[in-house]
Amino acid sequence: MPLSSTLRPLLVLALISIVAMVISVSIGSSAMELGQTLAVLTGGGTELQQTLILDLRLPRTLSAFATGGLLAVAGALMQVLLRNPLADPYVLGLSGGAAVGALLAMLAGVAGFVVSGSAFAGAMLATLLVFGLAHGTGSWTPSRLLLTGVVMASGWGALITLILAMTPASRLPGMLYWLMGDLSHAGTPAPALIILVLVCLLVFPLGRS
Structure with a gap:
């Protein structure tokens, strides 16, 4: 039975994602051959290889996958909300607000969940x-929201630059790594993956409408 035009690209993307994750856990400061990585993922390998892949690299890779998936869903929902294919968390300035919140928390010397909570508060x-x-004295329109978001994104970007310029040199690398998507402190990816699955199960049936 031939695959539908909708299901075929999803299966191809799923296969690419699996291949990308396998390659991701194979690459690092300690290089491992692809065969060794597959052996560990199927229950084999040495104890050191298992620790390196299962305890360090795999949680970070899965966290990156969940984060990217949630960002993709957020972008798709914003495109639906604004009826504009250009809309996403970056264009609307939401990511900039989150970055400012996180950077201010790190500048204050806190870490862990406080940084994540500050990023959430900044996004809100x-x-x-x-x-x-965008509402002003009138009503919301997709174009008005999008243009307001572009202006806000520029403002958040300027504020991020100002914070980085004022940050002591000892804290600057951590902030830059965070902005680049640092996953060195990623814990268990289970919560993010569960949220991603639940959100997809919720929105997929509503996709056509």
Whole structure:
């Protein structure tokens, strides 16, 4: 039975994702051959190889996969909300607000969940500002929201630059790594993966409407 035009690209993308994750856990400061990586993933390999892949690299890879998936879903939902294919968390300034919140927390010397919570608070503040400014005295329109988001994104970007310029040199690398997507402190990826699956199960049936 031939695959539908919708299912075929999804299966291809799923296969590419699996291959990318296998390659990801094979690459690092201690290089491993692909055969050794597959042996560890199927229950074999030495104890050192198992620790390296299962305890260090695999959680980070799965965390990156979940993070990218959630960002993709967020972008798709924003495109639906604004009826514009250009809309995403970056263009609307939400990611910029999250970055400012996280950087301020790191500048204050905190770490861990406080940084993540500050990033969430910054994203929510950016959301309220975008919708509030776009509403004005009239009503929301997709083009007004998008243009307001572009302006807000530029403002957050300038604020990020200012924070980095004022940061002591000892804390600057950590902030830059965080902005680049540092996953060295990623713990268990299970919560993010569960949220990703639940969100997809929720929105897939509503995709056509």
